[in-house]
Amino acid sequence: HYGSEHEVKAARKRVLSYLTEFLRWPDGDCPQCFDDWKESTKDPREVLGVENVSLMMEHKKFLEGIWPPPGDDGNAEQQCGI
Numbered sequence: 531h532y533g534s535e536h537e538v539k540a541a542r543k544r545v546l547s548y549l550t551e552f553l554r555w556p557d558g559d560c561p562q563c564f565d566d567w568k569e570s571t572k573d574p575r576e577v578l579g580v581e582n583v584s585l586m587m588e589h590k591k592f593l594e595g596i597w598p599p600p601g602d603d604g605n606a607e608q609q610c611g612i
Contacts, residue, residue: 539564552596 542564550558575583590597 542567 546560546563547558549555578586
């Protein structure tokens with residue numbers, strides 16, 4: 531569902547930039563933040579429980595326009611669910 535490794539890193543950088551701007555943090559630059567990042571293979575329903583994921587998804591509706599970060603449909607950062 532993601533593109534190349536370069537596209538994924540670029541999307542993560544854009545998400546970090548968006549979050550730092552949204553939260554008004556002074557510095558959003560972190561060139562090596564995702565160098566050792568590993569994709570999770572966990573199922574959130576197994577880890578958090580179905581009830582908690584359902585509640586989280588309900589609360590996520592209040593973040594429309596904030597999360598996932600705004601951008602064009604099809605951008606890698608738009609694929610962030612939870």
